[in-house]
Amino acid sequence: MNKYIAYCGLDCEKCEARIATINNDNNLRKEVAKKWSEWNKAYITEEMINCVGCRMDGVKTPFCESLCQIRQCAMSKKIETCGSCEDIKNCDKIKMIIENNNEALNNLKQG
Numbered sequence: 001m002n003k004y005i006a007y008c009g010l011d012c013e014k015c016e017a018r019i020a021t022i023n024n025d026n027n028l029r030k031e032v033a034k035k036w037s038e039w040n041k042a043y044i045t046e047e048m049i050n051c052v053g054c055r056m057d058g059v060k061t062p063f064c065e066s067l068c069q070i071r072q073c074a075m076s077k078k079i080e081t082c083g084s085c086e087d088i089k090n091c092d093k094i095k096m097i098i099e100n101n102n103e104a105l106n107n108l109k110q111g
Contacts, residue, residue, distance in 0.1 A: 001107075003053070005055075006053070007054055007070050007073075007081050011103065013053075016031075017050070018053055021049070021051055022052070030046045033045055033048065036049075055081075073093055081108055082108055083108030
């Protein structure tokens with residue numbers, strides 16, 4: 001499977017935090033921090049917008065690093081993605097993503 005497909009099926013190559021990180025784009029970091037703060041009703045700083053990808057070695061946003069329940073679960077099960085988990089159909093952690101994002105679901109099915 002493409003190493004940039006996150007445990008949940010989202011494509012990290014399309015993530016603005018990753019794009020800002022690999023391009024060292026501070027203006028994009030500011031934009032993303034503002035947008036994500038509004039979406040999540042949380043205080044997110046531009047310094048937090050650093051991530052190379054969910055399943056990649058290296059820096060992650062604070063959410064991806066330690067708060068994402070999907071990532072934590074998949075790592076504890078030592079699975080490549082949730083697509084290889086036998087509990088995926090009944091999983092409340094990933095339900096919101098795969099019910100609302102066909103691309104993520106298709107990415108998981110391809111794995």
